[in-house]
Amino acid sequence: MRVINGLNYSYKLKEMVKECYEKAMQHPFEIYLFIAEDPDIVEQLFFQHTHYLVNIEIMSWSKFIQQLIVENHLTKHHVLTHTEWVYYLRDILNTDKFHCFSNDQPYPLIDKFIPLIKAYDLNQTDYSQDIIKNLKLKDFIHLYKALKEHCDEFTHITAEGFLNQQDLYSSYQHIYIEADHHIEAVKQTLIHQLAIQNDITLLYTHQPDQRLMNLPFHELCKEALTLNEPTHISEYLFTQKNTVSSTNEHYFTFIAPTPHQEVKRVIYSIQQKIVDEGLHYQDFMIVYPNSSYIHLLVDTLTVLNIPHSLSMTSSCVYDKSYQKIISALDCIPDSSISDIAHQLHQEELEKDYYEYLESLFDYFDIITAQEFKEFFTATYIHNHQEKSNTLDQIKICTIDKVKTAQPKHIFFLGLNETIFPALIKDTGLLLDEDIQLLRKFQITTPLNTTEQLGAHHNDILKALLQPAISMTFSYCKQTLSGETLLQSSLYKELENLLTLHPAFELNYLPLDDYYLSGGLITEKELLNKNIQDYIHSHNQPVQLSRETVEKLYSPTLSVSQIETYNKCPFQYFVQYGLGIYPTKESQLLPNELGSLVHYVLSINIDQQVDIGTIVDNYILQDENLQTKISNSHINQYFIEQLKKDLEMTLTVLKRQLKISQFQLHDKEKKVQHDIQGMHFKGFVDRIDQYQNYVSIIDYKSSAKDIDINLAIQGFHIQMLLYLKMVTELYQKDPGAVLYFNTKKRILSVNQNMSEPVDENEFYKQYRFGGYVVDDESHTVISAMDPNFDKKSDIINVTYVKSRNEYKGQILTPKQLKRLLEEIEKHIYTLYQKMLEGCITITPKGSDQSATHAIVNPCRYCPYHSVCGFDVFYNDYDMVKFLDIQSILGGEEDAV
Ligand code: SF4
Known part of the structure; x- marks a missing residue:
């Protein structure tokens, strides 16, 4: 056996083709075979020497293997079909016990096992002795052996696997093999067996140097003859050496x-x-x-x-026959695979489908019709290729x-x-460390990660030398x-x-691409003008005139409107100026459910009315809501769940009221006020009072809190402004501004199902968001939760006994005042911009992803197609990270 190496693959191939041709001419009664990675290419190389090939054949490795099977009369033998693979592995997973593999979802697992088992077979990686302790690998070898037991003496995992157990005959006296992709142990054994009777020449892309691309081939090329024509690339690629560049112009x-x-x-x-x-x-x-x-x-x-x-591949899933089988399986009772296949065979199907079903007639395992669908999907993979x-x-x-x-x-x-x-x-079944261990025991293995990269580099070099x-x-x-x-x-x-x-x-x-690459067709005047306008404006609308602003915008604002303007002036313009809303959809919208929740809570917080009755009455009064719910089972389910959640929410809210000394003072209270010349109005969900202090509570359907840094920049300011309005309305002192999340809480996965739920832990989940305003008397904190020792389960405040002080979401009255001044200053600036007609497409954003998710309005904005936000032209208005301490003053931990 002759081994030829050398890095210049194309040169070596050409020389070997030439040699093969010349020898074949000298020995016309001997047959020459060239096993090529791409037989067409090698054929073309031969045709550079001759117009006909008499005693030379060219074929791929897989065709050669098929030919060996025929020549050696082994046609009784066959390699597992895909259906057999799935059938046997399904059976093994169902009947055997494994540490790491379960049979819950066998089909995705089977898909992963098939290439791994083939590679195992080709590499003869037998680690069945107790070398590897890893349970996953032990499971795998168990699976491999069980599969082998399912295969009879004529059925095999890979063709090479059974060929190398035979004394082989080949009619070719001289065989040339491009062998870079045939380095697995079983293939090598097969080649060595053939070499006993035949004259074999193996070609490898290899040079004995340190580069990774040579790594997989060192062992195989120990005795190689080198045939090479070095080039600048073959000499220096992957050396990382600073060389003089090749002056080749191509x-x-x-x-x-x-x-x-x-x-x-x-x-x-x-x-x-x-x-x-x-x-x-x-x-x-x-x-x-x-x-x-x-x-x-x-x-x-x-x-x-x-x-x-x-x-061009189109999936068989769209075949009529495929869909017919899937639908028929809905009406077929559970039975054996064979029975179900016979029943499906009665349907009118295309020829391929009959052949497939006939191949299942000998499978007698019992299967549900439902699982048969999965079995069919996993085994019938006849996609159409054009x-x-x-x-x-x-x-x-x-x-x-x-x-x-x-x-x-x-x-x-x-x-x-x-x-x-x-x-x-390094994520294969055998990790590099396993491979290293196996090699210590002289067990053949597949390539480790470095060698796989080497093989990839080898392919790259070959490509570059074409x-x-x-x-x-x-x-x-x-x-x-x-x-x-x-x-x-x-x-x-x-x-x-x-x-x-x-x-x-x-x-x-x-045209599109011509313009995108900077081209211009002078005759297309309108197109050119529009493009120029777009480029110059950076996809920004023109400013509105004062008169338009007066006509479009109402003189009274809600705080949520100014919050919208703060987030994106263009969104405010489309929504509140033009009054364009998305079309109503059949699913229940969050604001519809929110209004319903508010309604129930406002009635039942201080009364005991049946929740189901209140909800049903509310729905009866809203025709749109009624239609949505009566037409959709999903919506009906949501409403039933909501009723149950509301029971829980009210239990928690009433418990908090019972513990707290603050008492309910008002619900759904309308408030209005002029702030810096702007007239604001809105509704406060709940106002509680204790002595001279008022606290306001907002019910939300998701977790919400106040971020002081963002509030100064116009985010989540509604409740802070409402607190100011309420204190002025009642002439009271500010006590707290709180959010209550009405969403059902899910218990932590760490909670053991068999143990009872810790009641305190449960209530902590419902702690208010927002801030408490604490003066030196600590009256508000003590009244909010008179019982707490270390950390309140009602408000976000902790008592530090060693320092006799409170920590958490606390503002001093002075800080609250400064905060409100800052907010008012900010919204005044916004208001001035709004009056000037600014409607720019400048949504807020942040380079911190968590903050961006809070401040950026685009994700849920329905006006994307109107603004056409363009990542190349439109910029985000980035929020800042302010020095809160110096702005508000006071204790660091207080905010
Ligand atoms: S998608 Fe973003 S930029 Fe466009 S209008 Fe909505 S919020 Fe403004």
């Missing part, structure tokens, strides 16, 4: 904003070259990094009607398939970090969802190693 590059633009750029370049240089589609190759690029490529090529080598049958097409492939006989223009897409080269993680007229390397700056993408280390290395020229300018583009 390397190009471009950077695209997104993968979609990158794909378009490549395809338009190809079109332009075809037009300008009279080339053909077959002169081009596109190399994509991962499956996320496939639909971008297919979509763009389909729109432009360009032939390509990617097959390939372009024209010879003149663009070849599109992944890096391991880049092979070409003639020089082409090759485009390498997606040279982004973690994308190309791919990110290979004959090419030009190579273009591109990467993009961000994903379509806005995540930043970085250029990969490989791209940086290529930049250093080669002279990368900017890709040529595009001259032929669809």
